[in-house]
Amino acid sequence: MDSNKKYWKGLEELNQTPAFVEKSKGEFAESVPVEDVLNEAGLSTRTPRRDFLKALGFGLGAVTLAACNRTPVHKAMPYVIKPEEITPGIPNFYASSFKGQSILVRTREGRPISVEPNPNSVGLNQGIDAVAVTSVLDLYDMSKLQNPQIGGKDVQWSKLDNTVIGALDKAAAAGKQITIVSTTVNSPSTLASIARFAAKYPATNHVQVDPISYSGLIEANKNSFGKAVVPTYNFENAQVVVSVAADFLGSWLEGEEQTQDYTKNRDYKSLKGGKMSRHIQFESGLSLTGANADVRIAIRPSEEGAVLISLYNAITGQSIAGGTINAKAKTAIALVAKELVNAKGAAVVVAGANDVYIQSLVNAINTQLGAYGAIIDLDNYSKQYQGSDVAFQKFLTDAKAGQVGVAFFLNSNPAYNYFKAEDVKAAIAKIDFTVSLSDRDDETAILTKAIAPVPTYLESWGDGSSKEGLVTIVQPTINPVFDTRQPEKSFLVWSGDSATDIYDFVKENWEANILAGTGKTWKDVLQTGYIYKGSNTGSAYSANVDVNAVAAAIVNDAKKVTADVELKLYESTVMRDGRYANNAYLQELPDPVSKVTWDNYAAINPIFAEQLGLGENSKVKIEANGYAIELPVLLQPGQTMGTVSVALGYGRTNVGKAGNNVGQNAYPFLTLVNGTLQFASKATVSKLSETYELAQTQTHNTIEGRNIIRETTFAKYLKDPNSESGRFADSHKTYDLWNKFDQPGHKWVMAIDLNACTGCGSCIVACNVENNIPVVGRDEVRRRREMHWLRIDRYYTIIEDGKDYTKEKEIKHLKDFEDVTVVNQPMLCQHCDHAPCETVCPVLATVHSSEGLNHMAYNRCFGTRYCANNCPYKVRRFNWFNYWNDSRFDNYLNNEFTHLLLNPDVTSRSRGVMEKCSMCIQRIQAGKLKAKMEDRKLKDGDVQMACQAACSANAIIFGDANDPESEVSKAIRNERVYYVLEEINVQPNIGYMTKVRNTFEA
C-alpha cells in the first residue's frame, strides 16, 4: 500500500516560505563560496587556521595510509628446479686448469670461490702458486670490460664481427699480413681455432712473445741439440744444484713445480732417510731461490758468464779464458766443482740469463755432468714459454713498414711490457685494423681499434698443455658474467664459422686429436682433468757446443754490462710479469724476501746505499738505456755491492683501480742483445731529495740471537738428529696453574718444516681467499695493519768473516752485507693449550675447544685488543675499520659483485672485532660432517688446511695428534721438532722443524 504520508524537515518547508524556496534551489543549503575562493583575490587570501588544520589532517591521514604499504622484501629465492648436482652448503669441485696446471675449482651454489691443486695430476700436484690461488678474484674484477668495443664505444658482437671480417677481407684482398700476437699459447684448442682461422686467411702469422723471455734458452737448445724447446727440469733427481741467477723456486720457468721437486730432497722425509741435496746459488739480488740456498755467493750481473766459465774449467780441467776474478766465487766454485763431478748424473747447473751463449755454456756443463735425461728432460719438454723475441721484432718491422693489414693481440700487452713501447705504438698506428682480445682495456687495448673481451678461464671451455704429453682441460664453473666471448670462438666466427659451439669445438678437438688411441673418453678427462701421454724420464742428450767461441762471446757481452752500477731486472715472484696487477690479493702479498707490498723498489746493499748517501725511505732516480724512473730504496742485505735490482711487472697504467700506478714500469730498461731480451745493464743511480716509505709487513729483519729459529747443518744433523732442536729440554719439568682437560676426540695440531718452506707465500693468499681476509691497501700496511692470519717471517743472518750476526747493535757496525743466510718461518695462531689470549679476554670471546683449538667468537668480541697485546706471537689481527664496506679501502671488495667471492662458510668480520687463524674450522667441520654422513671415522688427510693445500713444498703438515698413525703425529715426533717460545709455557700446538743447511764443511 502506498503511503501518502508526508514528512517535513521544518515548518519552512511546509509553509514554503520564499526564503526556503530560494535556498532549496542549490545543492547545499548554505551557499558555498567556490567562485569567491577560486578567483584571484580569493586565492591570494591567507589560509584560515581551521582550513590549515583540515588540510594538515587530511594530508597526515593520506600520507599515513600511503605509508601503510608493505616495505619491499628481498627474498632469497630457492631453486624452483634444483640442479641435481647442487646441494646448498656443499661445495662442488670441478677439474680445470690454470696456465696448463691441472687444478680443482671449488664452487658454492654456482659460484667459484677458490682454486685448489689437483692431487692426482702429473707435475705440480701438491700445491699451487699464488697467482693461481688468487686467479679466482679476477673473475669478480669490476675493472674488466663488460662488452665488446669499437673505438672505445660499446657495440654488439655482430657489429664487431662484421667490422673485423670486413677488415680481414680487405687485408686479404690487399695481400697484407694478418698477424696474431700472443703470449705463449699451449692450448690445443686455441691453436686449433687459430689453425682454422689461418686456413681461411692464409696470410695469417702467429707471433708468440713473452714479456719474460726465454728465447735465449730456446735458441741455445736449438744450437746445442737441434731442439728449440725449453726443457723440463726434474730437480727431484738432483743432489747437487748450482744456479747462476736462476730463480728456479720462484719466477724462473715453473717455480712452484720445481719447488715441489726440489724440496723432496730436503724435507723431513728426505732428512729422515739421511739425504739432503746441496744447493749453491750465485746471484746479484737476493731471490727467493737464493734465500733457500745452502751457499749463496753474491756476484754482479756481468759476472754470471765468468762464473760459468770458471765452473766449466773447474769441472773439465780446462783453462778457457774469461773466468771470474771474484775471490769468494772462486773459492766456492773450486768446492762445488768437486761436488758436481762426484755427483755426476745427479747434478745440474741452471742459469737465469736469457742469453744464447751463457745457456750454451750451461748446456756444455750439464752434458759433462750427465744431467740430460733424468734431470733435464728434452723429450717431455716444457711448453710454457715459446715466445720468440726475434719473431716479434720482425712483426714490428713489418708493421711499421705498413705490411700488416690486421693484427690481433691475444692476451698480449706489448704497449706495456715491450721494452720499446714507442715502437709498438708506432707499429699499431701503421696497422690498418687492430683487435685486442683481452679482458680489460689495457695499455695495448686502448690503442687498438676494437676490443673483443675475453672471459676468464673460470668461464671458459678450453685446455692447456704445460709440457709435451700433458694436456689439461679447462671447464667453466660459471656462465660468462659479462658479455664476453672466448678467443677460440672469436677466431671461429671470424673464419666464417659462427655455428660451432665452443663446447663442441673443444670436445671434438679432444676426441679427434688428443684422446684418440688413449682409450680414454671425454667424460674421463672432465673428471680427471688431464691426460698424460709422455714418458717418465727423458733420454740422454749431448750438447754440441764450441765452448771457446761461446766463452769469447760471453766475455765480450759482459763488457756491455760491466759498470760501477749494474742494474738487474727480475720477474717478481708475486707480481710476475704484471699481467695480474689488478689483483689486490697479489698486491698485498708481501714479496717473499723484502716483505714489501704494493710497490716495486730499487734493492741496494745497505753499505752501497750508505756510500751513495741513501738510507731508509730514500728515493733514487735510476737511469739506463735512455730511460729513467724514480723508485724508493730498499736496503737489501745480500745484494751485491754496486748493483741495483728492480722488479718488473709494476707501473701498470690501464689495468684497474687496484693495480693502476702501483710502482714504476721497469720493462723499458730491457735491451736486445744477440736477438734476445737482456735483463741486466749499466745504470746510474742518483739520490732524490724526496722520501718515500715502502709498505712492508716486516721491518725488523734479524732474530736478535733468540732461539725462535733453530738451525743446524746437515753434517751435524747426520751425527745427531736432535742437533740444535733443543729437545734435550724434554725432561724439563713444567709447572701448571691451570686444570688439565681431556681432549678425548681430536687434537688438531700442525707441524711446519722450516727446511721445506721456501717462503713463496701461496699459503698466505690461499688463507686470504679461504677466510675472507680483507685487503687493506698500501697505507694501512704502512701503518702495520695488514690482516693476514698467516704470515711468513723472514730472518737474515749477516755473515762477516765467517761469523754470524743477528743482533741489531752488532749489525750496526758491520761493513759487509753481501753474505747472508735466510730463514723463513710461517707464523700463525699457535692454538696454545695455555693460550694467554684466552685468560685476558673479559667477555670470553676467545676460548679453547676440546679439540685443542683456540676459537674466536666474533660477535662476542667488543674489541679491547688485550688478547692481541698478550699474544707472544702477535698473530691476532684487529678490524680497525669496516674494510669491506668503506670507500677508503676500495681495493676490490666494496661492491656487491665482488662480494660473491666471499666464502659463505666463513663469517666476514665487522669493524672493531679481533680475528685470527681459526685452523680453517669450517674445513674441519665439513670433514667431520662428511665422515659422519658416510658413517665412518675421520681419516688422516680428510681435512686439509687452505695453507697446507696450497703448499707445494709440503712444509705444512696438519692433522690429529690423537691419531698416532697420522702424518702429523709422526711429524711432531721427529727429532727436529721444537716449539717457538716453549719456555714461556703457553704450550703451543704448532711444532717447527729445525732448519738444516747443507753447507760446505769448514
Place this chain on the structure above:
Amino acid sequence: MSSHNESILREPLMTGKDITYAKITDDILLPVENKPNKAWWIGFIVALCGAMLWVVSVGYTFWTGIGAWGLNKTVGWAWDITDFVWWVGIGHAGTLISAVLLLFRQNWRNSINRSAEAMTIFAVICAATYVVAHMGRPWLAYWIFPLPNQFGSLWVNFNSPLVWDAFAISTYFTVSLVFWYCGLLPDIASVRDRATGLKQKIYGVLSFGWSGSVKTWQRFEIVSLILAGISTPLVLSVHTIVSMDFATSVIPGWHTTIFPPYFVAGAIFSGFAMVQTLLLILRKVLNFENYITMFHIESMNKIIMTTGSIVGIAYLTELFIAWYSGSEYEMYAFENRIAGPYAWAYWAMMTCNVISPQLFWFKKIRTSITISWVLSIVVNIGMWFERFVIIVTSLHRDYLPSSWAMFYPTWVDVGIFVGSIGLFFTLFLLFIRFLPSIAIAEVKLLLKSSSLQHKTKLVQEGAFPEDQVEYFRKSLEKYDSVSEEDIKALHKK
C-alpha cells in the same frame, strides 16, 4: 676539641687575623655566591674548547673506528691506556687525602680534601671515558658486567684483569662520589641557608635536608669514618688492579710482580702533583692563602718527594731484576727502554719522576710556590711518560722480532688526550663555581686549635716556654701569608 691545646711546636694550619666562623664561611663561599670573575671565564672558555675537542675526537673515533688512532697489529694499546692509567693514578690523591689522612688524624687534610676529592672524581670520569672509547665496539661496553643472560649479554671471564678493572674503577668511583657528597652536605646547607629564591631551593634539595642538629653532626662523623674505612683499601686496590692489566700478562716489561706497589706509589705521586697544581692556583685566585698555607704546600711536596723516591727505587729494581732474571726477553725489554727507539721517553720519565722530585730535599725549593707548581707539572708529564714507556715500549718489541713495529700517534690520539684535560678542567671550574671548594665545616674545626690566631692568643697568655715559641716563630718565616707583624705579636703580654 678545644679541650686541649695543640703543641706550639706544630705549625699553624690556618693563618690570618680576626678570623671568625662567619669570616671562614664568607671567604670560602665568595666564588659560589658571587658572579665569576674574568679569570674564571677565560679559564672556563679555554677548558670548554678542550672539552669540545674531546667530543670531536671521540665522536670521530666512534664514527670511523679505532683505526683513527695510530695503533697497529703489534701495539694494540698506546695513548688510550696510557691516558687511562694516568687519569686513574691522578685520582688516587683524593682518596688518600680524604680517607687515609682522616684515619691518621692528619688535620691538615681538612682544607685540601674537598678539592682533592673533586679532582679524584673528575679524573676517574676522564679515565672511564677511555675504558669505553678504546673498545672496538663501544656500544657493547655493558658486556663487561656480569649481567643476567636474559639481558642479552653473557657471563664474563673472571680470570680477566679487565673485568677486575671494571669492578675496581666503578667501585672506586661510587665510593669516592658518596664520600665527597657526604662531606659536602653541611657546606651545601650553609650555602642554602645564605641563599634566596631558586638558588635556595636547589641547594635545599642538594643538602638532603641537613638540619645541623647534634644528632646530624654525630651521624655525619660516623659516616665519614665508615666511608674512610671503606675507601682506604681502595687506595691500594684500584691501582693494584690497574697494574694487573699488565702484570698478569706474558709480555716482557709487563709481566712483573713489582707492579702493584710500584703503581700505587706512582699513583699517589701523580695525584699529589695534580693536587698541588690545582691548589696553588686555587689559593691564589680565590684568596685562600690563609686556609691553604705553606705548611700544606710543603707537606704535599714531602709526599711527592717520598713517593717519587719509591717510584725511582721501583725503576731501578725493575732494571736489576731484568738483569738478575737471566731471561733474554726481559733483559731486552729493558735494554730497549734504555737505548731503543723510545729511549727519549724513558729518559724523560727518569728525569721527571726520579730526578726532579729530589729537588724537594731543599727547603727553599719545597717552599717556593713557583718551583713547586712547575715541578708538580713536570711530575705529571713524567708519570704520563711512565705509562707510555710501560705500554708502548714493551709492546712494540716483544718476543718475535718479525712483528716489531713503531707507534705513531694521529691527531685523534692527541685530540682525545688534550680534550680529556679540557674536560677535566671544565668540570673542575664548574665545581669551584657552584660548590665550596674548601670543606667549611672541617676548616672551622681548626680555628680554635691549630690556627695562628689561636696560637698567638695562647702565646700572649704565656702558655708556652720561650724556647718553644722561638722555634714556632722561626717556622713561620716560610709562610707567605704571615707578616712580620704577626710574628712580632708572638710575645707574652
